[in-house]
Amino acid sequence: MMKEIRIHGRGGQGSVTMAAILAISFFDDGNYCQAFPSFGSERTGAPVQAFARFSDKPIRTRHQIYEPDFVIVQDITLLKSVPVYKGIKDDGKILINSEAPVKDVINELGGIKEDAVVMFPALKIAMKILNKPIVNTTLLGAFSALSGVVSIDSVKKEIENRFGSKLGKLNAEAAQTAYNYVKGDKSGF
């Protein structure tokens, strides 16, 4: 069974890195995986997409993801210009980095059900732990908790591999805090 994840962000927010970490985490969990960018012209600030797939079987298909099981939105301002909700499956979920309540953005989400939307204060957590407005690793922790399709241990391991000891540990902590937050434990926050 293949699942597909589409990540929306802006150039410089680390969406491609996020997809790559996700793919390697899927692999660590025993799956086949694939991650790729939307191959834009990679200007800082421009809307970008990155894609990740995982499956218990080798993945052959290469097309972009039009009917995602999960959507992750790094920057809420994208909702005004990019139809991030497009093609999302009926039982799909959309994770948005924002402290705003769902009702504030639901009109910009093309009529998807309210309970399919998860608003998550990733920026707040990232600022507290990393002291930087980079939310990709925090969102990965939240995604792990929300989706249940990738283990937080694998996500943390790959974050540490990717960013080295000091930065890696901090980012892994951000992911764990986000994971706990979604699971209802807001103590580290």
Place this chain on the structure above:
Amino acid sequence: MKQVLEGSMAIADGVRMAEPHVISAYPITPQTHIVEHLSQMVADGDLKAEFIMVESEHSAASVVLGASACGVRTYTATAAQGLLYMEEVIYNIAGMRLPVVMTLANRAVSAPINIWNDMQDAMAIRDTGAIMLIAENNQEAYDMHIQAFKIAENRDVMLPVIVNVDGFVLTHTFEVVETIDSIDKVKEYLPPINMEYKLDVENPYSLGTLGEPSVYMESRYNMYNAMKYSAGVITGAAKEFKDMFGRFYGGLTDAYKMDDAQTVIVAMGSVLGTIKDVVDELRETGKKIGVLKVRTFRPFPEEEIVNALKNVKNVIVIEKATCPGKGGILSVEIRDSLFKHKINTVNVNGYTLGLGGRDITPKNIKDLVKRAEKEENVDGEFVGLAQQYL
């Protein structure tokens, strides 16, 4: 070891296993990561090679030409405009019978300026005398690079080998690749380079000198024959690789679900993955459909293609390149092959998709399967155009 690698990293690691002595590099998207990774490997001491940064692609090709002429193993990589700038030198490398291996991260050619994937660049150099292999996925790309050196350096081939990998679609995709742990095993598969004719100060020799009308044609004929001969060497290299490392993707072509197929899709490169998934889906509905993968564009696998397609009703050729003033390229060569063998019962339709990074979707492919049965002699027609830009 099975690991998740970006395509560029898998390619760089495959090249590392072949231990080239000289690597020249001039970065061009989407090839850049490949030479970056190799440069890192050299800097870290993981690859003992001379890494030469140059000021243009023309120089990148010239450096490997010169180094190869001295009898060492050489590698470079490029894409699109860079390849076109190299083309003059590639003719020379082939004409001088130098076994350079090169990655071509397939990309559209300007104008309009476009950095994204298609195979137009590869089609521009099809007559240079370089062997052209095409990888479907990053595992095949990794394995194919190791095979490429073996093919190029075969005493009776001695031609450059260009390994085509779809730019971005493969080079920038992370997926599971099984790398080879033992470099000694690769050495066993790929013995040290041993060139019979090379530049050597102890034994002075000239290469690439003037070929007067009295000898030029013979020189080209020898190259032409070497290219023909390489077909068996390519298949042999694939089989030997299978025996040693367990992985095999076919020789010059590869058949997928073709046994009873009445409709067959023919394509090259990464789009085959999407096509195979669609074919599985159509098979479940009872459709007798299969896929013929072309792994080698030069030498052109005429016999294999004719044998695979002669009893098929409908052939759909999906191409990511076009020939203005004619139409298809691969489809024309397939039709020619069938015609030469006096087979006129196969309906060959060629379609142009995916130019300049346009995504090829499962729906595109399913639509073509429906269309192709009603159409005849479609010659590279463009599919999926946006009417407002016409």
